[in-house]
Amino acid sequence: MSETVTPARETGTNEAAVPRRAPGxxxxxxxxxxxxxxxxxxxxxxxxxxxxxxxxxFRNFQLATVAAYLCATAGLTLLVGMNGQLSLGHGAxxxxxxxxxxxxxxALADRGITGNQVLPLSLALGVLVTMAAGAVIGxxxxxxxxxxxxGVTLAVAxxxxxxxxxxxxxxxxxxxxxxAVEPPPLSLGLYFPNERWQAWVALTGxxxxxxxxxxxxxxxxxxxxxxxxxDEVAARLAGxxxxxTQVLAFVVSAASAGLGGxxxxxLAQSVSPGAFSLTLSLFLLMAxxxxxxxxxxxxxxxxxxxxxxxxxxxxxxxxxxxxxxxxQRLEGNLPLAVFGLTLIVVMIAAPGGVQGLLxxxxxxxxxxxPAR
Numbered sequence: 001m002s003e004t005v006t007p008a009r010e011t012g013t014n015e016a017a018v019p020r021r022a023p024g025x026x027x028x029x030x031x032x033x034x035x036x037x038x039x040x041x042x043x044x045x046x047x048x049x050x051x052x053x054x055x056x057x058f059r060n061f062q063l064a065t066v067a068a069y070l071c072a073t074a075g076l077t078l079l080v081g082m083n084g085q086l087s088l089g090h091g092a093x094x095x096x097x098x099x100x101x102x103x104x105x106x107a108l109a110d111r112g113i114t115g116n117q118v119l120p121l122s123l124a125l126g127v128l129v130t131m132a133a134g135a136v137i138g139x140x141x142x143x144x145x146x147x148x149x150x151g152v153t154l155a156v157a158x159x160x161x162x163x164x165x166x167x168x169x170x171x172x173x174x175x176x177x178x179x180a181v182e183p184p185p186l187s188l189g190l191y192f193p194n195e196r197w198q199a200w201v202a203l204t205g206x207x208x209x210x211x212x213x214x215x216x217x218x219x220x221x222x223x224x225x226x227x228x229x230x231d232e233v234a235a236r237l238a239g240x241x242x243x244x245t246q247v248l249a250f251v252v253s254a255a256s257a258g259l260g261g262x263x264x265x266x267l268a269q270s271v272s273p274g275a276f277s278l279t280l281s282l283f284l285l286m287a288x289x290x291x292x293x294x295x296x297x298x299x300x301x302x303x304x305x306x307x308x309x310x311x312x313x314x315x316x317x318x319x320x321x322x323x324x325x326x327x328q329r330l331e332g333n334l335p336l337a338v339f340g341l342t343l344i345v346v347m348i349a350a351p352g353g354v355q356g357l358l359x360x361x362x363x364x365x366x367x368x369x370p371a372r
Contacts, residue, residue: 075256134254
């Protein structure tokens with residue numbers, strides 16, 4: 001007779017007594033979104049830290065500017081690409097954060113409170129004030145759709161710079177405000193490059209922003225944002241509070257823009273209404289569309305384009321000899337024209353933006369790899 005193998009459950013064997021292997025690091029990374037994003041943020045921080053050691057001061061300043069813009073483009077990607085709300089006023093929200101940081105830094109310096117330890121306080125206050133402004137705009141946006149929403153945000157983009165001119169005793173009108181910024185800490189060395197220190201501060205803010213937004217997108221809140229974007233009626237039937245979700249998207253996006261504006265104020269050590277005009281809002285919107293609205297990676301490409309395209313346009317214009325009057329007229333309008341042309345080309349050649357194009361190239365390469 002053949003022996004019958006009795007399952008462990010029937011014989012009463014205690015399965016809990018069988019030791020289980022602890023999951024390795026790859027298993028933990030697959031299970032925990034937060035841990036995976038933390039590891040990616042740390043790796044990116046190490047790479048950027050090493051990169052700042054090799055770059056000259058001007059390139060470090062450009063890298064810091066990209067990081068400041070990344071905060072704004074990442075928040076705008078969340079709002080427009082993942083929640084479907086159009087905003088033409090994010091430049092004004094950056095201005096709110098920048099002026100808040102400038103006023104805070106100057107007020108603390110007047111009271112003798114100095115040192116780089118006050119930077120987090122100023123930036124946090126800038127984020128909080130901008131969040132409050134975003135909540136007000138979001139409450140109005142939750143009741144508007146399409147061109148009406150665009151009109152409200154456009155009015156904000158025009159009203160905020162105008163307010164800084166009207167209340168000139170506080171904001172110093174068109175001349176703007178200088179920002180009291182301390183030099184790098186003495187612990188870094190007496191001759192430590194200021195641009196490298198600025199890059200470290202801006203990159204820290206950008207990495208924290210990307211880490212928080214990436215986890216938010218992967219959470220239940222992120223799923224609600226996309227559900228509202230895809231179909232508001234279906235989202236409402238599924239139990240999602242549409243208005244609350246839209247206001248939350250505006251608040252988070254405004255907080256990111258406020259941090260980006262505050263970082264720009266620290267980098268330039270001055271803030272004026274001309275730096276946050278309607279043109280900046282248009283640049284931000286075009287940048288996130290060109291980079292790719294579907295993911296936060298597209299916001300990185302958009303921030304890089306915001307810094308690289310104007311410089312390339314300026315260098316290219318200098319190669320062509322033009323009359324002084326024509327050159328002066330093109331100086332302010334040519335970057336916007338180049339951005340518009342780039343947007344048209346990208347929408348025709350790669351509707352998903354730069355990130356969408358790279359994703360398709362990667363998918364095609366993976367399909368061809370087994371065949372080879």
